[in-house]
Amino acid sequence: MTAAGKITEVKNGRICIIDPDDTLFQSINGALKSMGYETTSAKTGLEGLERIRHSFYELIIVAAAMPDMNVAEFLRNMREVQHDVNIPSSFVIITGNDERREGSREALKMGAGDYITKPFVIERVIDTVEYTFKLIRSEKIRQGYSKELAATQDTVKTLRDELTRSQQLTSTARLVSYMGHTLRNPLTTVKNVAYIFNRMTRKELVDQKLFFAFTALLSTGVEAANSVLTDLLGFADHITLPVTSAIDLSQLIDDACTDVPETKTIKILKHIDAQCKEVLVDREKMKTVFINLINHMLLPANKAAQLTFHAVKTATLLHISISDNGTGVDATDLVNIFEPRFDTATKGVGLELPLARGIVELHNGNIQAESTMGKGSKFVITLPV
Amino acid sequence: MQNKPLKILVADDEDGIRVSLACILEMEGHEVLTSTDGHEAIEQVKQHIFDIAFLDLRMPGKDGLEVFAEIKKVSPRTIVILTTAFAINDLIRDALKNGVYACIEKPYEIDEILDIIKKIT
Numbered sequence: 001m002t003a004a005g006k007i008t009e010v011k012n013g014r015i016c017i018i019d020p021d022d023t024l025f026q027s028i029n030g031a032l033k034s035m036g037y038e039t040t041s042a043k044t045g046l047e048g049l050e051r052i053r054h055s056f057y058e059l060i061i062v063a064a065a066m067p068d069m070n071v072a073e074f075l076r077n078m079r080e081v082q083h084d085v086n087i088p089s090s091f092v093i094i095t096g097n098d099e100r101r102e103g104s105r106e107a108l109k110m111g112a113g114d115y116i117t118k119p120f121v122i123e124r125v126i127d128t129v130e131y132t133f134k135l136i137r138s139e140k141i142r143q144g145y146s147k148e149l150a151a152t153q154d155t156v157k158t159l160r161d162e163l164t165r166s167q168q169l170t171s172t173a174r175l176v177s178y179m180g181h182t183l184r185n186p187l188t189t190v191k192n193v194a195y196i197f198n199r200m201t202r203k204e205l206v207d208q209k210l211f212f213a214f215t216a217l218l219s220t221g222v223e224a225a226n227s228v229l230t231d232l233l234g235f236a237d238h239i240t241l242p243v244t245s246a247i248d249l250s251q252l253i254d255d256a257c258t259d260v261p262e263t264k265t266i267k268i269l270k271h272i273d274a275q276c277k278e279v280l281v282d283r284e285k286m287k288t289v290f291i292n293l294i295n296h297m298l299l300p301a302n303k304a305a306q307l308t309f310h311a312v313k314t315a316t317l318l319h320i321s322i323s324d325n326g327t328g329v330d331a332t333d334l335v336n337i338f339e340p341r342f343d344t345a346t347k348g349v350g351l352e353l354p355l356a357r358g359i360v361e362l363h364n365g366n367i368q369a370e371s372t373m374g375k376g377s378k379f380v381i382t383l384p385v
Numbered sequence: 386m387q388n389k390p391l392k393i394l395v396a397d398d399e400d401g402i403r404v405s406l407a408c409i410l411e412m413e414g415h416e417v418l419t420s421t422d423g424h425e426a427i428e429q430v431k432q433h434i435f436d437i438a439f440l441d442l443r444m445p446g447k448d449g450l451e452v453f454a455e456i457k458k459v460s461p462r463t464i465v466i467l468t469t470a471f472a473i474n475d476l477i478r479d480a481l482k483n484g485v486y487a488c489i490e491k492p493y494e495i496d497e498i499l500d501i502i503k504k505i506t
Binding site: 181182184185186187188189190191192193195196199200210213214217218220221 | 406472492
């Protein structure tokens with residue numbers, strides 16, 4: 001059991017007086033007790049150490065000269081007893097006839113707080129005790145604050161890390177991460193084929209007709225990697241700051257539809273507010289957004305397909321929506337609809353919707369997708385005016 | 386041939402990876418069957434008892450985790466190793482807890498694969 005385990009609340013604090021001469025204890029004990037301190041006494045260094053081992057004293061008043069050890073030795077032994085880092089170390093005041101003797105100077109260097117020269121007036125001791133306990137209390141408060149400060153610093157660090165993470169996870173970063181991972185597939189092929197080429201002789205490769213099969217796999221892998229990079233570079237080209245001018249939104253939608261040949265067989269409905277004759281957007285970029293969105297509308301096979309455009313301009317915002325009368329998208333797919341995805345059919349990364357979102361965000365707007373199974377899907381774009 | 390020949394399934398939709406890994410495992414003396422998607426892999430598992438199955442995590446049809454769940458039902462003794470080009474996430478950590486033997490990030494070292502097979506046999 002450590003001394004720390006025995007700390008109990010004493011009103012003002014615990015003091016241990018170690019002195020072969022009992023006079024000091026007798027003369028100040030009454031005064032300290034009446035001030036609310038709990039006191040105990042010991043006549044030798046060993047006895048003092050025994051007290052410290054069993055109880056914690058905030059203050060130890062120790063005579064420099066003791067029969068069994070000098071004060072420096074006492075302090076060293078005391079450190080041994082209080083070696084547990086969880087136990088606060090006691091304050092030590094030395095009493096003696098000469099500060100230069102009995103290891104006092106060494107003890108002061110080791111951290112003893114004060115030296116009271118004998119003979120002394122009682123008031124001097126009482127004042128020192130009071131002063132020491134003031135120090136102890138302020139030290140406790142300081143430690144409390146520094147713990148709190150450390151906790152606050154931890155919180156700040158956590159918040160900062162979270163912020164950094166969320167900034168890093170912007171759509172572009174997520175895209176780059178996705179593309180990077182996608183490149184690992186062709187790299188794996190290249191690595192595997194290199195392994196095979198290293199272990200088979202040319203004759204074995206040729207005899208088993210493997211050589212050409214594997215070089216074909218290599219070039220497919222390189223093409224796949226290149227296609228991912230081309231997509232990425234294409235994306236980067238579009239993700240530049242928009243150059244806005246006053247555009248007729250209705251006209252822009254018509255142009256976008258013209259660029260998607262499939263729309264020729266689709267009924268297109270437009271409900272465009274008259275205010276939208278002039279909207280400030282980057283013409284080419286916004287056209288790309290519409291083309292990409294139209295390409296991702298799910299059109300019904302069993303009835304006449306229909307796309308409906310709505311646009312309303314208020315004093316501050318421009319709302320544009322595109323809806324279809326298709327099959328709809330289920331909720332799990334809808335959540336990630338603007339995330340890049342690998343298209344196993346085309347062996348390319350599906351970047352049209354991530355790009356649409358990227359462009360809208362560059363216009364300081366936002367885009368959302370809604371869908372009801374069996375009824376249709378809707379993209380809603382909101383742009384500042 | 387130092388090792389006991391094993392029956393191994395390689396399921397990956399990437400032709401290059403599937404064919405090359407199968408070839409390497411055959412060079413080691415094992416019997417290898419392949420599938421290009423999750424559904425095919427499940428069919429294979431129902432018809433054959435495999436010692437080891439290498440499953441790509443992202444496959445069309447059913448993904449590697451779904452195929453693993455099926456293997457666990459049909460052939461619990463088959464050792465399942467997931468391969469993935471993507472970072473290992475919580476989903477995979479759960480799979481490892483549920484009995485997936487290992488999850489290997491692509492591009493992997495072939496020796497890493499062969500070491501695992503040696504350890505198993």
